[in-house]
Amino acid sequence: MTLDRRSFIKLLGSASAVALAGCAGAPMVSAMPEIMPKTGRRVVVIGGGYGGTIAAKYIRMGDPSIEVVMIERNDHFISCPFSNLYIGGVLKDLSPLTIKYDKLAANHGVKVVQAEVTAIDAAGKMVATSKGRISYDRLVVSPGIDFRTEELEGYNASTPEIMPHAWKAGPQTLLLRKQLEQMKDGGTVVLSMPLAPFRCPPGPYERTSMIAYYLKQHKPKSKIILLDANPDIVSKKGLFLKGWKKHYEGIIDYRAAKKVTAVDTKNMAVLVDGVEDIKGDVINLIPPQRAGGIAVSAGLVGEDKKWCPVNVTTFESTIHKNIHVIGDASIAGAMPKSGYSANAEAKVCAINIVALMNGRDTTELSGLNVCYSFLTNKEAVSVAGVYKVADGKIIAVPNAGGVSPDLSELEAVYAESWLKNILADMST
Ligand SMILES: Cc1cc2nc3c(=O)[nH]c(=O)nc-3n(C[C@H](O)[C@H](O)[C@H](O)COP(=O)(O)OP(=O)(O)OC[C@H]3O[C@@H](n4cnc5c(N)ncnc54)[C@H](O)[C@@H]3O)c2cc1C
Incomplete structure (x- = not known):
């Protein structure tokens, strides 16, 4: 954490103030009630948007023995792509841009938790949510953007x-x-x-x-x-x-x-x-923008205090081990911050998480946008x-x-x- 506490709280509001406390003091996260005790290998995914849904689904497709818990604050997701057509009066409403998560659960066994993630305890490998704490072996963070x-x-x-x-x-x-x-x-x-x-x-x-x-x-x-x-x-x-x-x-x-x-x-x-x-x-x-608040408060952003540096093969954070950052929040070199990029990054991240959790070689990114x-x-x-x-x-x-x-x-x-x-x- 390099931002000073006072400006950070002012910046992100009360929800992130909790995140800051959780990040600075790991015991605060571990003191929360555990809502889903871990029984086997588990990946937790933060965000059910362009990056998070794909990472969650493809990890399950790559190795169904890994439990995947996707945490998203909303019970649905509305796509930014094509939202300009609604603003221009071309689309009547946002329903063609809205997805639900029921099939990710039914078809792939992704456990979807509707909650706000308020802190990440990287050392303790657990996240704090508005409903309680959840432990992980690896964490995927795809929270999109917030505003400066x-x-x-x-x-x-x-x-x-x-x-x-x-x-x-x-x-x-x-x-x-x-x-x-x-x-x-x-x-x-x-x-x-x-x-x-x-x-x-x-x-x-x-x-x-x-x-x-x-x-x-x-x-x-x-x-x-x-x-x-x-x-x-x-x-x-x-x-x-x-x-x-x-x-x-x-x-x-x-x-x-x-x-x-x-x-x-x-x-x-x-x-x-x-x-x-x-x-x-x-x-x-x-x-102007930066990585989603939870990535900032968890100290995943680099020296620019805006975006998250990652290993370009696995998308594992270069700051915190076992945490992968994909989508708009990450620094993905020449790849633009787009839904298509988030989808491609999520897939290579998923393949490599499965490889790392099974002691196999990783695969290098071949991305498209x-x-x-x-x-x-x-x-x-x-x-x-x-x-x-x-x-x-x-x-x-x-x-x-x-x-x-x-x-x-x-x-x-x-x-x-x-x-x-x-x-x-x-x-x-
Ligand atoms: C007007 C507009 C048009 C666009 N058009 C295109 C296009 O044509 N093609 C294209 O490829 N891209 C387009 N994009 C870009 C695209 O929308 C983003 O790049 C993409 O959504 C990034 O995916 P992501 O997973 O990083 O974030 P998102 O898709 O935004 O997903 C982040 C999710 O995380 C959740 N979340 C965040 N923090 C928390 C938390 N603490 N706890 C719980 N949940 C949390 C959010 O609720 C959200 O559902 C457009 C964007 C805009 C604004």
């Missing part, structure tokens, strides 16, 4: 209710769409995106496209200003610019190198670089990458990926097929 809101002056607990991020799919996604629906025609939407790295590099540009799509259909006198903290568009630049010119001339106002440093919810304004006030009728404020982005209700673009380990780092295999040649309806069909398959992989 302390970097935004004026941001407090109620800010996302006024300026939603909608960067975790669910109530925030519903709120942003509702705000767009309630906005007057002729209004201004402001979207603020942080410096990379963040969850889903093309996501904010797809979000901008889908909001522009909504405005064009329903509020044609309105516009959207995209405040990009980065010096330039970080993903699929040529394709996004082409699509915006084709469909949204005069609707999208892209501004590079505009880092929001403060928020003023009373006046519905954001402050760029501490000087320039920009007002919006709707403000979609996506704050494709990220689709919609520009309209029918047209999409994609970027693909293939990844391997070289000199202890995950690198992109040269000339093995690239972007789609143009905007196309076929890419949209591929995207729908991708979503259907990956959600089925997570839930059946």
